Amino acid sequence: MALQSCTVVFLLWLGCTAHEGTACEDPPDIDFGEIISGNKSRYMERDRVQYMCNAGYTLSGSEWVTCLEKIWVPGPPQCLAPCIITKQQLEVKNLLLSNGQRHSFLIQSERPCGSIPKVANAQIEGRNKESYEPGETIRYECDEGFLIVGTPEIICREGNWTAPPFCEDVTCGAAPEIPNAYIASTQREGYLPGARVQYECESNFQMMDINYVTCTNGQWSQAPTCRDVTCEPPPEIAGGKIEGVKKSRYLPGESARYQCWRGFQMTGSSSVTCQTGNWTELPKCKGEGGKCGPPPVIENGDLLSFPMQEYSQGNCTLNKNTMEGNHIQLRSSNLSSKSTYRSGDYIDFECKWWYQKVSRTESFRAECLDGMIQYPTCEYTFG
Numbered sequence: 001m002a003l004q005s006c007t008v009v010f011l012l013w014l015g016c017t018a019h020e021g022t023a024c025e026d027p028p029d030i031d032f033g034e035i036i037s038g039n040k041s042r043y044m045e046r047d048r049v050q051y052m053c054n055a056g057y058t059l060s061g062s063e064w065v066t067c068l069e070k071i072w073v074p075g076p077p078q079c080l081a082p083c084i085i086t087k088q089q090l091e092v093k094n095l096l097l098s099n100g101q102r103h104s105f106l107i108q109s110e111r112p113c114g115s116i117p118k119v120a121n122a123q124i125e126g127r128n129k130e131s132y133e134p135g136e137t138i139r140y141e142c143d144e145g146f147l148i149v150g151t152p153e154i155i156c157r158e159g160n161w162t163a164p165p166f167c168e169d170v171t172c173g174a175a176p177e178i179p180n181a182y183i184a185s186t187q188r189e190g191y192l193p194g195a196r197v198q199y200e201c202e203s204n205f206q207m208m209d210i211n212y213v214t215c216t217n218g219q220w221s222q223a224p225t226c227r228d229v230t231c232e233p234p235p236e237i238a239g240g241k242i243e244g245v246k247k248s249r250y251l252p253g254e255s256a257r258y259q260c261w262r263g264f265q266m267t268g269s270s271s272v273t274c275q276t277g278n279w280t281e282l283p284k285c286k287g288e289g290g291k292c293g294p295p296p297v298i299e300n301g302d303l304l305s306f307p308m309q310e311y312s313q314g315n316c317t318l319n320k321n322t323m324e325g326n327h328i329q330l331r332s333s334n335l336s337s338k339s340t341y342r343s344g345d346y347i348d349f350e351c352k353w354w355y356q357k358v359s360r361t362e363s364f365r366a367e368c369l370d371g372m373i374q375y376p377t378c379e380y381t382f383g
Contacts, residue, residue, distance in 0.1 A: 025070075027072055030076050036052045045068070046066060049072075050064050051065070051076065058079070059077050060077055074160060077158075116132070116164075121169070122146070122165075125140075132156045134158070138161075146168060148167055170217050171191060175197040176213065181205070183197055184200045185198045194214070195214070199212065202226065204228065204230050208225045227277065230249045231279055235279075241261075254273070266285055268284060314370045316343070318339045327352050328349045328352065329349065345367070346368075352378065359377045359378075
């Protein structure tokens with residue numbers, strides 16, 4: 001018996017440490033009975049208590065009740081007293097006993113349920129009464145903008161209602177703001193599930209994908225975006241230029257026109273158009289005999305060499321940065337302001353002061369081949 005008591009206490013301790021949740025109120029007292037599993041200062045989710053009736057009374061219902069979602073389930077039991085009935089009383093009810101002696105036995109019946117539990121933001125189907133018979137059911141329906149969570153029906157069992165559901169707010173707040181767009185429909189502080197809010201982009205912006213958001217379970221769907229469809233100034237092209245003065249931005253549908261340098265012939269349309277933030281295909285300017293015009297201008301950068309009006313195919317331009325990094329310079333006999341060489345030309349290099357050759361001697365006379373130069377290398381000499 002002592003071992004069984006220890007086991008019960010151990011299991012109760014496990015239940016207390018394994019479950020955390022909302023506390024229940026103290027278990028209700030019952031007439032002609034008591035709680036024998038011990039009292040606690042606080043009852044947590046899934047805690048259990050055991051009832052026992054006084055001597056001479058019979059327990060009706062479950063001797064164990066459990067804390068579930070702030071309610072003791074099932075409801076507390078009853079302790080029923082014995083009922084004495086005589087032969088005359090039986091005859092009135094057309095009942096007979098096997099002999100004429102007085103017998104004692106229990107008359108038991110399920111208790112009715114009281115008023116139904118209130119659920120916030122919900123209505124009930126049917127008539128609201130003060131008392132309900134065992135087995136009666138009540139169905140809840142949430143108000144508009146709320147979603148029912150749990151079983152929508154409760155049942156009267158042993159004088160208690162089963163656990164009621166609750167209604168979760170699934171409305172959405174104000175519609176999200178979108179850069180470069182405005183709400184086209186009427187604005188409100190709150191929206192019901194399924195509501196749509198439509199947007200329109202500001203001038204010179206284009207809507208990407210759908211133009212609305214939808215309220216679903218209290219959240220707005222992915223918002224659309226408005227993309228800038230104006231164009232930056234048209235880019236420079238080799239051997240040509242933009243006619244007139246460039247603008248800082250071009251609106252969709254606006255055009256710009258190119259012209260080639262003298263001696264260069266245009267391939268493609270001379271006019272380009274701004275479409276959804278991009279320019280249509282650019283023309284090309286080709287020189288006579290396969291020559292190229294001046295190299296195009298780039299943003300935030302400059303040419304390292306002096307630009308020419310035309311370049312032969314395969315020309316080489318000295319790379320000052322590479323020469324500096326390899327510690328070489330043009331041979332003194334070859335010094336000039338010339339920085340561009342035709343294909344097949346030779347360029348003579350030498351090491352700078354206090355540096356000596358690392359590459360083979362013959363590599364210091366490099367040939368311009370197909371626009372490429374193989375640069376020799378020197379290293380610092382100590383002492």
